Amino acid sequence: MNGKNPFASTAGIIVVGAIIGVAAILLQKFGNPANMGICVACFERDIAGGLGLHRAAIVQYIRPEIIGFVLGSLGMSLAVGEFRPRGGSSPLVRFVLGMIAAVGALVFLGCPWRTILRLAGGDGNALFGLAGLVCGIAGGTFFFKRGYSLGSSVKQNPAAGWLFPLIMAGMLGLYLAFPQVPGQAQSGPLFYSQSGPGAAHAPFLLSFGVALVIGALAQRSRFCTMGAFRDLILFRYAHLFFGVAAMFVAAIVANMLTGGFHAGFENQPVAHTDGLWNFLGMVTAGLAFALAGGCPGRQLFMAGEGDSDAAVFALGMLVGAAMAHNLGTASSAAGIGAYGAQATIIGLVLCLFIGFAFSRKA
Amino acid sequence: MLIDTRGLSCPQPVLMVYPHLSGSEPVDVLVDNTTSQENVSRAAAKNGWKVEAREEGDGIVRLELRK
Numbered sequence: 297m298n299g300k301n302p303f304a305s306t307a308g309i310i311v312v313g314a315i316i317g318v319a320a321i322l323l324q325k326f327g328n329p330a331n332m333g334i335c336v337a338c339f340e341r342d343i344a345g346g347l348g349l350h351r352a353a354i355v356q357y358i359r360p361e362i363i364g365f366v367l368g369s370l371g372m373s374l375a376v377g378e379f380r381p382r383g384g385s386s387p388l389v390r391f392v393l394g395m396i397a398a399v400g401a402l403v404f405l406g407c408p409w410r411t412i413l414r415l416a417g418g419d420g421n422a423l424f425g426l427a428g429l430v431c432g433i434a435g436g437t438f439f440f441k442r443g444y445s446l447g448s449s450v451k452q453n454p455a456a457g458w459l460f461p462l463i464m465a466g467m468l469g470l471y472l473a474f475p476q477v478p479g480q481a482q483s484g485p486l487f488y489s490q491s492g493p494g495a496a497h498a499p500f501l502l503s504f505g506v507a508l509v510i511g512a513l514a515q516r517s518r519f520c521t522m523g524a525f526r527d528l529i530l531f532r533y534a535h536l537f538f539g540v541a542a543m544f545v546a547a548i549v550a551n552m553l554t555g556g557f558h559a560g561f562e563n564q565p566v567a568h569t570d571g572l573w574n575f576l577g578m579v580t581a582g583l584a585f586a587l588a589g590g591c592p593g594r595q596l597f598m599a600g601e602g603d604s605d606a607a608v609f610a611l612g613m614l615v616g617a618a619m620a621h622n623l624g625t626a627s628s629a630a631g632i633g634a635y636g637a638q639a640t641i642i643g644l645v646l647c648l649f650i651g652f653a654f655s656r657k658a
Numbered sequence: 659m660l661i662d663t664r665g666l667s668c669p670q671p672v673l674m675v676y677p678h679l680s681g682s683e684p685v686d687v688l689v690d691n692t693t694s695q696e697n698v699s700r701a702a703a704k705n706g707w708k709v710e711a712r713e714e715g716d717g718i719v720r721l722e723l724r725k
Contacts, residue, residue, distance in 0.1 A: 304696045378692055380717065385665075440673060448665025518693050523668065530669060531676065535700060589667055 313539035317546030330565035335410035341617035354492025368511020369600025381457025383604030394612020403577030416547035432582020443656030457602025
């Protein structure tokens with residue numbers, strides 16, 4: 297283990313948060329969807345679509361950002377000697393939590409990163425999402441105080457740590473071998489959106505390059521949006537929160553400077569105005585993130601460090617996102633999906649069951 | 659007092675150490691990942707403790723928390 301890590305300092309996390317905020321707005325300017333410069337839940341949903349796991353034609357694209365996050369974290373963890381293949385801490389529970397997290401996030405339409413970006417773009421609906429996220433995480437701290445634990449992870453065979461980054465590298469290979477063909481919905485085995493959010497994307501090199509840098513920096517700084525609120529509620533520690541606050545401030549300033557700030561509730565990009573389900577969707581997702589020990593971004597960075605439990609969570613999100621579109625639980629700009637409310641409640645009940653079942657005092 | 663947090667990830671290591679930070683008895687904490695090492699050290703320092711890190715081999719570090 298290393299002695300000094302400048303990114304573990306308060307200044308370090310603030311710098312990383314600010315870089316992520318500016319990078320997200322940069323990606324929006326270069327083609328990513330509005331208020332969605334980076335959204336881990338949305339982008340995993342797009343990847344699920346790109347692989348044909350769901351057939352919602354407007355959200356299909358192999359997002360290089362997700363691949364870059366994992367490979368950037370892998371590179372950095374190898375460079376500083378923090379690549380540590382590990383796993384075995386209730387993987388199936390983590391898979392289910394990942395599924396629930398994706399379903400809940402897609403009722404609101406965004407992960408915690410996009411919650412911040414939507415707020416920084418002036419989308420008032422995201423206030424309900426943020427409130428839900430904080431409540432969900434607060435619910436998680438209730439279980440932590442009761443001794444909630446998914447159990448210890450153990451050191452694993454290096455192959456277990458390499459597998460998820462290799463899957464990502466394989467996906468990168470597929471993307472490069474079968475690039476988007478203008479006017480065509482399919483290129484080889486991959487699906488590409490012709491319209492909608494999936495068709496809006498920055499150039500590959502920019503998306504991938506920015507994501508590699510963020511992956512590397514976030515690995516060092518342990519940037520985590522869920523941990524930010526969890527530590528604040530649980531210990532009154534603001535360290536990670538400073539990172540999230542810096543991301544928000546940087547994004548809002550970048551939006552103001554580039555004309556990307558439009559305050560209001562109506563006609564916000566890739567958003568609906570159903571406050572109750574914006575709130576409850578993120579309560580469910582926030583609780584799932586808390587019980588799994590990290591926001592979707594952090595799970596990808598940990599997966600890059602060799603944490604196969606985090607990789608299982610990410611795969612759960614991929615499957616959950618696909619199901620959300622196949623089963624009509626995902627929202628759209630028109631409102632929540634036909635079964636969005638039911639899925640949110642079922643997810644919440646499952647999270648509560650997991651929370652109580654894995655608490656020592658239960 | 660020895661607290662073994664090996665195999666656990668945040669916030670559990672800090673949660674296990676947290677109740678002891680209000681006292682003054684020396685506490686040793688075993689951690690096996692840098693994130694936990696940083697989190698426990700940060701929590702201890704915030705509460706006025708001095709932290710010494712000793713490598714125990716195989717990626718395990720003993721954090722000696724002293725008031």
